[in-house]
Amino acid sequence: MRLLSKLKTIVKTSTPSTTTSTSILKESEAIEMTPIFTLADRLPQLPALPNIPRRASARVRQLLPSVPFISNKPQLDILIIGAGISGIDMATHISRDKRLSKSLKKGRVAIVEKRGAIGGTWDLFKYPGVRSDSDMTTFGFAHRPWMGKKTLADAASIKNYIEDTAKAGSIDSLIQFNTNVSQIEWSSERKYWTATLVDVNSGNTRTITSRFIIGATGYYDFDQGYQPHFTGQEQFKGQIIHPQQWQDDIVYDNKRVVVIGSGATAVTLVPALLQPNPTTPSQTPQSAAHVTMLQRSPTYIGSVPSEDDSLNTLSKRFNLNTQTAYTLVRWRNILAQQGLYRFAQVAPTLMKKGLISRAKKELKGSDVDIKHFQPSYGPWDERLCAVPDGDLFKVLQTSNAEIVTDTIEYMTDSGIQLTSGRHLEADIIVSATGLKLQMLGGAQVIIDGERVQVNQRMTYKAVLVENAPNLAVLFGYTNASWTLKIDLACDYIVRLLRHMQQNGHNTFVPSSIATDGDTAIKQSDTVMGALSAGYIRRAEDVLPKQGDRYPWHVTNNYLSDIIMLKYQRIEDKWLKLPK
C-alpha cells in the first residue's frame, strides 16, 4: 500500500498534462493574450464548400479554398503538419490548454494531412498482422487510457484509438485531408511562415500562413520503403512486395513466401501469413503454404504475454478510476522498459545471456538452431523485437515455417540463390527491408529566401531546430515508445507558446551560440542516434544532428527528459526570444 501511495505521488507530479505544465507558472504571472494570438486578420467570408464535413469549424473551412493572401498578418497561429498519433497528440495538448485553446476555437489552429484519413503509420500499413511492437500503455496517449487488453495492438485498433481521441477533443474538424505540405518559408520581416499546400487529388497548390509550424510528420517516406536492388530480381517470376506497399488484394493463400528481414515487420509477418485470420473482416481468410524468414543477421527476439489486464485488476482491487489505474500501469511499464534499456547499457553481456537463454527455452525440444537468435551486437544497440506469447518461436517449430541466416547471392526465376549454395523456392518474396527515412515529410524549408538543409542543423531539446524561428519538429524515442517523447515534446511546446504569450515574445530562435559565448558543436550522430539499426544509419544524410552538449545532445532518457521538457525554465542562454 505504501508503495502504491508513493507511486501515486510520483504519478501526480509526473503525469503529462497541460494542467501540470501550467501549474509551474504562478497564476499572478498570467497576463492577457498578447497580440500574436489576438490581432490576426480575419479572412474574407467565403461560401461553404459542399465536401467539407459540417463539423469543420467555420474558420478552418474558410481557409480551404485558394485565397490570395493579402494581409501582413498570418492566417493561423499554429499549423500542424501530419495527423498521425503525434499530430493528434499535439492538437489535443493545445485544446487542453486554457489559453491556447482559444486560438483553436477561433479556427487559428489547423492540421494538414496528405492522406485521406487520420492515423499516419496505422492508416498506411496493411500487411497481415501489422501491429505495434511497443506495449500500448506506453505507446498510448498519457491523457487517454488505452483500454484494450492486448499488450501489442493491431493497426486498426490503434487507428481507431487515434481517431476517437481526435473526435473526443474535436480535433478532427481542424484537419485538412489530402493536403501535402511541399514547402515552408519563413520571413523574418513578416515573422511568420508561408506553407505551400498541394491538393494531392488535383495537384492544385495554394499557400497558408502561420505564426508557428509544428512538424508531426514522423520520420519516414510514406510513398516508398527502403528497397535494395537484388541481383537478378527482374528474372523472378513471382511477386516481390515491400510491406509498405501491401494491399488487401494480395493473394498468398497456399503459396510459398520468403520474408527477407529480421526486424519487427518480419517477425510479425511470418506467423501472420500462416494464420488463416483475415486482418479485416472484409478479407478472405488466407494461409501461406510455407513461409521462410531469411535474415542476413539475427536480432534479439523476446516473447511478451499477449494480454495484460493489469489496468482492470488494479482499478478493481484498489477501487481506482480508470485514468489513475492506467497511469500506474503506464509508469510500471515505463520504469521496467527504461530499467531494461539501462541494464543493457551497463551489463550487455548479462543481458545478452538472459535474452538468448529465454529464446532457448522457447525453442526447447525443437531442431531450430539457436544461432538464428544470437546477434553479434549488444542488446539495444538495435531495437529488440517483441513477439506475443512466443508466436514466432512456435510457428518456427512447425513444418510450415523456417528461419534461415544467410546472404542473397542473386534471385532466380523461382526464388533466391543463397551464398551458402542453398536455393529458396518462392512464389512471393516480401522485402521487409525497412523504411526510407525522411524529414518533415519531404517539405522544403526556406528561411529568408535561403534553402535550409535541416539535416545539417542540430536540434534544441530534440524539439526545435537550430536557427529555425518558430519551428518545432516532433521526434519520438527509438529506444522506447516513440510517443513517450512526443507527449513530453507537446508539453514543452505548449509551455513555450504560453510563455511567449505571457511575456509578449513573438518569435523563438534556438541558437547554437549562447548569450555567454558558449558554442554547441555539431556531432555526426543524428537525433535518432540511440540505435545503430540499418535504417537509422542510412539516415545520416537525412536527419538533424546532435550537439556535443546539453540541450543539443539527445539523451533518449525519459526521466531526464521529463525534467528538461516539463519543468525546466523556458528561458535559457540558447533560446532567443525577441519581442
Ligand SMILES: Cc1cc2nc3c(=O)[nH]c(=O)nc-3n(C[C@H](O)[C@H](O)[C@H](O)COP(=O)(O)OP(=O)(O)OC[C@H]3O[C@@H](n4cnc5c(N)ncnc54)[C@H](O)[C@@H]3O)c2cc1C
Ligand atoms: C509497422 C510499424 C510499426 C511501428 N510500431 C511502433 C511501435 O510499436 N512503437 C513505437 O514506438 N513506434 C512504432 N513505429 C514507429 C511509428 O511510426 C511511430 O511510433 C508513430 O506511429 C509515429 O507517429 P507520428 O504521428 O509521429 O508519425 P506517422 O505515423 O509517420 O504520421 C505522420 C503523418 O504525417 C503525414 N505527413 C507526412 N508528411 C507530410 C506532408 N509533407 N504534408 C502533409 N502531411 C504529411 C503523414 O501522411 C502521416 O499521416 C512503427 C512503425 C511502423 C512502420
